[in-house]
Amino acid sequence: EKYVYLFNEGNSDMRNILGGKGANLAEMTNIGLPVPFGFTISTQACNDYYKAGKKISDTVEQQILVALEQLEEKTGKKLGDVTNPLLVSVRSGSVFSMPGMMDTVLNLGMNDETVKAVAKLTNNERFAYDSYRRFIQMFSNVVLGIDLFYFEQFLEETREKKGYKVDPELTAEDWQEVIAGYKAIVKRQKKIEFPQNPQEQLFLAIRAVFDSWNNQRAIVYRRIHKIPDSLGTAVNVQSMVFGNMGNDSGTGVAFTRNPSTGEHQLYGEYLMNAQGEDVVAGIRTPEAIHVLEKEMPDVYKKLLATCQLLEKHYQDMQDIEFTIERGELFILQTRNGKRTAQAAVQIAVDMVREGIIDKETAILRVDPEQLNQLLHRRIDQTAKRVPLTKGLPASPGAATGAVVFDADEAEQLGKEGKKVILVRPETTPDDIHGNVAAEAVVTSRGGMTSHAAVVARGMGKACICGCESLKIDLKNKLFTVGDTVVNYGDIITIDGSTGEIMLGGIAMIEPQLSEEFKLLLSWADQVREIGVRANADNPVDARKAFEFGAGGIGLCRTEHMFMDPKRIPIVQSMILAENYEDRKGFLDQLLIMQQGDFEGIFEAMEGHPVNIRLLDPPMHEFLPDKEELLVEVTKLQLTAPDSPELAEKERLLKKVNQLAEFNPMLGHRGCRLGIIYPEIYEMQVRAIINAAVKVTEKGIPVKPEIMIPLVGHVNELKRMRQLVEETAEQVMSATGVYFDYLVGTMIEVPRAALTADRIAEQADFFSFGTNDLTQTTFGFSRDDAEGKFLQTYIEQKVLPENPFAVLDREGVGKLIEMGVTLGRKTKRNLKTGICGEHGGEKSSIEFCYLAGLDYVSCSPYRVPLARLAAAQATI
Ligand code: PEP
Ligand code: MG
Structure with a gap:
């Protein structure tokens, strides 16, 4: 079996075997890009390593040695050679990108002898010893597990002793001193000599990368991004090129298009005379890529040409890492670039316009969940904003929250429901739980491609990076900008689109949809075969839903109209009424109020169906x-x-x-209310039909759908249907205005689904209320389960997902399929939809499409997402 592949032996289809990075390196090698040569150890080798109790098998070891020989032949260099040594990088590379989560070792192959050869070959002693000490530091940390702190402290002491301020002041001799000190640290900490044998170094590093698959931050990252633990990581061993060989060398990252706005222009940053980790770690603030055009025009031209080649080949925006070694450009890696929702939409639409991809591909390119970013609020342009300071606009959107300085604190307060903004010098993968909990992240160091920026964009959160005027005092939990002091817990507002930070809260406005966004959604509408409606209980929400492209209202919860503070006293009096007459008086007051709301909703929907549910809660x-x-x-x-x-x-x-009641959720609610207090339902029907008459008289068509909740037996629906029809008939004949309306039911208890053929006799439509259907199918209280045990269920993988968020296809889904099939057996044209929370979740939407439902219904803000997800389900 083959476990080790030279770069020219693989291709992009081999992600599962070679990991994303390895497959890309192979592909790039084959297109003829300037990639430093190397080989990839497969993910299978990693899984076997774990199966064998963390042991690299003889077969794998042999194959590594053979590949190494071939690499040596190709580069003309040899690992450990004292005249022309090969130096390699050893990097992780999983099937799905996990930026910064696993380990990397650079400059491997350095030892007391090879360092001299490097010095000679590069004619740069200082560089050679600097590289060697970097290697010792990195290897000791990643492979030997020694805290970086010891090395940093020693270096700082050396600098101080010699009266230097920054590293570049250290001479070759100084670095040799540092190296001796570093070796002593290794000896003290691990009771071993720093390994001098490059082959031993190589195998130790490979092991360390395998091990890093299961470090804490990688496990957390996989949990958040739903990446299976079973995939394992590949290991890429690649010959090193050096970006720190002087002022004609450098390293950087570039996106083929702007990952924040989507604009079609090379975007990125670089550092001259530096190694790759300097850019990513955000320790020095890099130069914008366009500066390179002036500094090294030929290299810039080659970079542009390479980017074009890459986009043409991969048909997507690429995120590349490059190194310039003495004026020569090398591409270290490329991957599909992470991007904001705004950029995703812009790029997808632009690429269709440029003829690179077709419309369906464009639809598939945008993650529906990500669209949330575009639908979220921004700071009101007209509100007074006095920026305290400004950093890099790393991820768009605006947020207001209390300042915290530590990821644990962010998590803690987040759990308590507080809105916080995490402010850090920089974030590392260890802070990931803080990034998750915070509304937004601000860092004082690092560029647009620093960890904080990449993570925030992925999560669709606002982020500001490299805000260097922010002086953070972690010890006293405060930051200062000039004379202004901001303490822990103070409220700030940040604008991730401009990089501005403001004191206090500021008025926000609802988002506007870009032309590209609307265009992409119009393509989605052409493709999709399932309708999208919205859940809305008032005219304002209905108008928003209509603006977002809802094809109707799928659920109007009439009880929400009762909850209005002005109305609740009347509702209470109605409930307290001792007799029918008294109750009727209060109902008449409520009727007028509800009727007004219904009129507004009918008008907002301009003739599209409006599904109104009669009173449901206890x-x-x-x-x-x-x-x-x-x-x-x-x-x-x-x-x-x-x-x-x-x-x-x-x-x-x-x-x-x-x-x-002991179990109000199973108690006197839903149609059970209508049967015991028919006068309440009658009032509601009267309000609906009155409103429909009024709106019809204005010349606006109406399509009311009257929905009876929580039906479990056909007789319940039969009674309620009769009540609806009699009441509607009375109103229509009294006013002389006639129109069509439908009467149907929610399917939200198992018995309704099981007897759907009987229930369909009385129903014009079914709407699956999957909130209650999930509650009643699992027997999980929808109000308690998440807080009490469901969290643990999901963490411990008792359940794959939260069934209240992602529809449980196996159980609840089976009832839906049964309901649709049985219902349509009785009534071929029975209309079917879903109005539980699942109607706005992409996997559930796919299920609804597959189950043959006519529409999904979700909250107005999720309508665009649902339109896109519905199209993706169809493609
Ligand atoms: C449902 O149960 O799925 C539903 C839409 O109704 P509600 O959430 O109002 O109970
Ligand atoms: Mg319900």
Whole structure:
């Protein structure tokens, strides 16, 4: 079996075997790009390594040695040779990109002898010893597990002792002193001599990379990005080229297009006389790429040409790492560049216009979840903004939150529901949980491609980097900008699109959709075969939904209209009413209010279907909390025993007690309310039909769909349908205005799905209420499960996903399929949709398409996402 591949033996289809980076290196080698030669050890070798109890097998070892020989032949250099030594990098490379999560060793092959050869060959002693000490430092940290702190401290002491401020002041002799000191650290910490045999170094490094697959940050990253633990990492061994060989050398990263805006222009940054990690680590602030055009025009031209070649070949925006060694350009790696949602849309649309990809490919290029970024708020242009300072605009969007200085704190406060902004000198992969918890991240060091920036863009969070005027004092938990002091917990607002930081909160505005965004969604609409509606309970949301392209309202929860603070007292009086007459009086007041809302919604939807659900929650939800009421009553009994207020509160308390249930979610709610208090449903139907009449009279068409919740038996629906029809008939004949309307039900308890053929006899449509259907199918309380045990279930992989977020195809999905099939058996044209939260989640949308539903319905802000996801499901 083959475990080791020379770069010219692989290609881009071999990601699973060679990892993303290895497959790319192979592909680039084959297109003829200037890639330093090397070989890749397969992911299988990594998995075998773990299976064998962390042991590299003899077969793998042999194949590595053979590949090494071939590499030596090709480069004309030899590992450990004292005249022309080969130096290599050893890097991880998993199937899915995990930037910065695993380990890398550079300059491997350096030892006390080869360093002299490097000095001679490069005519640069200082460089040779600097490289050697970098190698010792990196190898000791990554492979031997010694904290970098010891090396940094020693270097700092040496600098101080010699009266230097910065590293470039150290001479070759100084570096030799540092090397001796470093070796002593290794001996002290690990009780071994620093390994001098380059082959031994190589195998130790390969092991370390395998081991880094299971370091803490890699595990967390995989959990967040849902990457399976079983994939393993490949290891790339590649001959080194040097960006720190003087002022005609350098290193950098470049995107073939702007990853923030999508603009078609080379974008990136570089450092002269530096190694790759200097750019990524953000220790020195790099130069913008266009400066290279002036500094080294030929190299810049070659870089541009290479980028064009890459885009043509990969048909996507590329993120490349390059090194210039004494005026010669080398490409170290390329991958599809991570990008903001704005850039993703812009690039996808531009590439269609440029004839590089077709429309369907463009649709598939944009992650629906990512669209959230475009739909989120920005700082109101007209609001007064007084920037305290400005950094690099690393990831767009705006955020307001309390300042914290540490990832653990961010996580802690985040858990408590607080909005925080993580402010750090720089972030490292160890801070990943802080990036997750924070609203936004600000760093004082590092460029647009630093860790903080890359991670934030991936997560769609606002981020500002390299804000060097920010002086962070981690010890005293504060930062200063000039004379201004900002303490831990102070509120700031950041604008990730401009890089500005402001004190306090600022007015935000809702987003506008770009022309490219609308165009891409219009392509999606042409492709998709499933409708997209919105859940909206008021005219404002309905208008937003319509603007976002909703083809109707899939769920109007009428109880939300009752929750309005002005209305709730009337709702309470209605519930407290002792007799029908009293109740009727309050219902008449509510009727007028609901009717007004329905009119607004019908008008906003301009003739598209509007699905209105009659009252669903248990009555007690409209009454005050029992405990609080008890306290008030007790107080009044002491202070005002004869007051009418006390009498009123006591009456309320009695009613609250009467309505209390052990399992309200399984209690007197849904159509069970309509059957016990038909006058409530009748009022609602009257309000709907009245509104429809009014709007019809204005010349605007209406398509009401009246929905009965929580039906489990056909007889429940039969009764309610009769009530709806009789009431509608009364209104229509009284007004003389007639129009079509539908009566249907939610399918949200298992019995409804199991008897869908019977229920369809009484229904014009089914709408799957997958929130309740998930609750009742699993028997998980939707209000408690997530906090109590579901989190652990998911962490421990008892369940693959949170079923309240991602539809459980196996169980709940089976009921949906059964419901659709049985329902359509009775009524071939039965309309079907989904209105649970799942209607706005991409995997669930795909399922709904496959199950043959007519539409999905989700919150207005998720409508664009759903349109795109629906198209992707179809392609
Ligand atoms: C559902 O149960 O999925 C649903 C849409 O109704 P609600 O969330 O209002 O219970
Ligand atoms: Mg429900």
